[in-house]
Amino acid sequence: MSTELRPGALEGIKVVDASRVLAGPFAGQILGDHGADVIKVESPEGDECRGFGPPFVNGSSAYFNAVNRNKQSVVLDLGKEQERQRLMDLLATADVLIENFKLSTLQSWGIPDARWFTQTFPRLVHCRITGYGDEGPYGGLPGYDAAVQAMAGLLSINGDADGEPVRLGVPVVDLTTGMNAAMAALLALQARTRTGRGQLADVSLYDSAVSVAHPFLTNFLHSGKVPRPTGNRHANIVPYNVYRTATVPLFIAVANDRLFGKLCGHLGAPDLPGDPRFATNRARVENRDALEVRLCEVFARFEGEALGERLLADGVPAAPILDIEAVASSEHAKFRQMVVRQDDYVGPGIPIKLSDTPASIRRPPPALGNLSTK
Numbered sequence: 001m002s003t004e005l006r007p008g009a010l011e012g013i014k015v016v017d018a019s020r021v022l023a024g025p026f027a028g029q030i031l032g033d034h035g036a037d038v039i040k041v042e043s044p045e046g047d048e049c050r051g052f053g054p055p056f057v058n059g060s061s062a063y064f065n066a067v068n069r070n071k072q073s074v075v076l077d078l079g080k081e082q083e084r085q086r087l088m089d090l091l092a093t094a095d096v097l098i099e100n101f102k103l104s105t106l107q108s109w110g111i112p113d114a115r116w117f118t119q120t121f122p123r124l125v126h127c128r129i130t131g132y133g134d135e136g137p138y139g140g141l142p143g144y145d146a147a148v149q150a151m152a153g154l155l156s157i158n159g160d161a162d163g164e165p166v167r168l169g170v171p172v173v174d175l176t177t178g179m180n181a182a183m184a185a186l187l188a189l190q191a192r193t194r195t196g197r198g199q200l201a202d203v204s205l206y207d208s209a210v211s212v213a214h215p216f217l218t219n220f221l222h223s224g225k226v227p228r229p230t231g232n233r234h235a236n237i238v239p240y241n242v243y244r245t246a247t248v249p250l251f252i253a254v255a256n257d258r259l260f261g262k263l264c265g266h267l268g269a270p271d272l273p274g275d276p277r278f279a280t281n282r283a284r285v286e287n288r289d290a291l292e293v294r295l296c297e298v299f300a301r302f303e304g305e306a307l308g309e310r311l312l313a314d315g316v317p318a319a320p321i322l323d324i325e326a327v328a329s330s331e332h333a334k335f336r337q338m339v340v341r342q343d344d345y346v347g348p349g350i351p352i353k354l355s356d357t358p359a360s361i362r363r364p365p366p367a368l369g370n371l372s373t374k
Contacts, residue, residue, distance in 0.1 A: 001166070008035020009357040016041060016090050017071065018099040021049045022171060022206065023147070024129045025067045026178030027041050028098050032070030033350050033359040036096070041073040043078070043085060046368045055157055057346070058367070065365040066347045067178075073366035080263060084109055095198075096185050100129040103140060114200055124198040125179045125188040132206040143205040145171040152209030156217045159229040163260070166229075177208040238284035240264070245304030253317040257281065262316050264305065268297045 010031055012244075017028035018041040025040070025047070032038040047068075053061035076083045091097055097117060097335075106114070119125045124146065133142015138151070146167045151154050151325075155175075159166035176194035184201035192198055212215065215236055216227040227235060232251070238259070242249050254260050258281055261273045272278050272294065277287040284291055304320070311318035322330070333339045338349035344364035352359060 006356075006358060008033070008359055011035035011036070011357075013096065014094045014369060015039070015096040015098065015185075016087075016094045018087065018101070019099060020047050020066060022174040023177040023181065024098045024100050024127075024246070025049075026175060027129070028071060029067050029180035030178070030182040031096065031353075032363075033357070033361070035357070036355075038071040039074045039090060040366060041076050041090070042073055042368060044075055046075075048212060050368070058364075060365060060367075062347070065345070068365040069345060069347065069361055070363050070365050071361070072371050072372055073369055075369040078109070081141055088120075088249050091117070091124060094121075094124060095189065096125045096127065098127045098181060098185070103134045110220070114202070118198050122197055123192065125185055125192065125201065126198065127185050127201045127203060129177060129181055130202075130204045130251045131305065133202065133204045133273065137166050140204065142216065148173045148205045148209050152206060153213055153216070154209060154363060157213070157227050157229055160231045161229055161233075163229060163231075167304075173205050173209045173211070177203060180208050192311035200261060227228060233288070237289060238288050241292070243295060243299040245299050245302050245307060248308075250299070250308050250311075250323055251303050251319045251321060252311075253319075255281075255317075259316055262286070262314055263311065265304070266311055266314065266316070267295075269294065269298050306314065309340070 005276045005309075013031070013036040015028055015031050015038040017038050018024055019028065028038050028040065046165070047064065049067075050060045051063045052063040055062045057065055062244060073198060074086075076086055078084050078087060081089070103113070106112075106116075111117075114128045118124055130140075131148065132138035132141050134140060146155075149158075149167055150165075151174070152173070155165040158168055176369060179201045181201065184203055187200050188201055219225070219227060219235060232240075232242045234253075237253070237255050240253050240255075242251050252263065254263050257273070260278070260281075264270055264272045276283065278284050278291050308318045308320055327333055328339050333349075336349070338345055338351070340349045342361065345361055350359040350361070
């Protein structure tokens, strides 16, 4: 699909992606974008997220297509022994396996535990993705993004103050887990260059979710105070919030005292930085409510579009709240190639841009069982 001829960073790496739905397929796509040869193993029914629509494109959902480009697809009925042997034949020459099978499923195939794969194929890097890990109090429980958000505390700190808990709109747990799995594969491949051996990478949705509960988890561990939802406010930084102007709302994120002084200059409130209650970020956090009253008053006097442009030009983080349509059509998204429109593929772009070994979109998302040699 791409006219880019330079090899990707992972050219020559063979990946067997035997995972389903989101976290594992996203990890496989990241590796594929950077040159790996990715073979997606699917059941005769196909990955169920092929049906997560509308919209549908060429028989598969847009949801599926966004995390399965740069792959080929092979259909294997792994309930049959001879089909499992075909999987083993693929693994014999593979560098990386990504899978999210239930442990009970592996055991029904005669595989006692996840360590079996690297014991059988010593050079294989095995990325095992689970909901909560195979062992421990939650071990073996099924993992679903929103449920893990709840179990990892993310829902408890998301939403409006005094409101109901709110799921984060994007599947942040699945996507973070996919990125962690891709990173785990790269780390293990790097280690293999020294040791000659692959290894098991144990990546769970739960661990990934807990790891991104920042700064709420660390604040609790050091203060003992249970954090609550604060809407768009930041637990540790003030001002950091959405402010309504006379026209449009602006998100303001001022992380240091110098920027606070600049902001107040543009707002015509030069007295605020000199007020001991607001002179430092620590003081502003302690006197948040009083400062917010003043800021809301002064923001309401300005035309939001013009104010936002002036603030950004002066280095003060200020952002209008754009909808997805505006993002998709923005000139900067186009410039950064984060919206891709090619003959065979329309979808999100590649966020990691390497100068010497650039990523590329070489294959559209595969049709079920399509072992294209394109």
